Amino acid sequence: MAPLPPPSPLPExxxxxxxxxxxxxxxxxxxLSDLDQQDGFVHLSASWQVPITASLFFKDTPSFHILKLRLARFDAAAVKWDEVDGTNGCPHLYGNFGADDVVSVREFRxxxxxxxxxxxxGEAERGWLE
Structure with a gap:
């Protein structure tokens, strides 16, 4: 994985x-999930990446939960936008998050x-994925 510059503007x-x-x-x-522990960072997605991440890693899963985290709560140096399989940068949190960072949680089925x-x-139009 190669680090990329963060998107501009940064997502909220x-x-x-x-x-x-x-x-x-x-x-x-x-x-931390087993994968996050193994990789040494928390795998995150920007709003536009959520459907792609879900399709790649949860394709056989009938439901899951998504935690919405405010990006500004994290030190900029702790979040790296790493290239993954030619994508335009996935946010990876080198550290952890907790209750104070979670804005809301939703289940999707x-x-x-x-x-x-x-x-x-249409989820972006409904306003939860921003």
Whole structure:
């Protein structure tokens, strides 16, 4: 992975997809997934990347939760926009997040035969993915 310059303008929010509901209440230090522990950073997505991330890594998953995080809460040096498979930069948090960083959480479900791309069509217009 090669670091890229951050997008301009920076998005206000980044998103963490989790296969199950987050702990309630959300802890001060969120439990890292096995992949995040292995890679040494928290895998995040910008709003426009959420459907792609969901289609690539959760294609067989009927539902998941997304945590919406305010990007400005993190030190700029802790978030790197790394090139992944030729993409235009995925945000990776070198550190962790917790309850104070989470703006909201939503569950998303796919209908029978529905793709994640279809689920997220129009989601930006509804305002949650910004």
């Amino acid at each position: 929010y980044v998103y963490k997809i989790t296969p199950s509901a987050p702990p309630t209440p959300i802890p001060e230090q969120y439990p 796919r209908g029978e035969g529905q793709t994640w791309q279809e689920v997220f069509e």
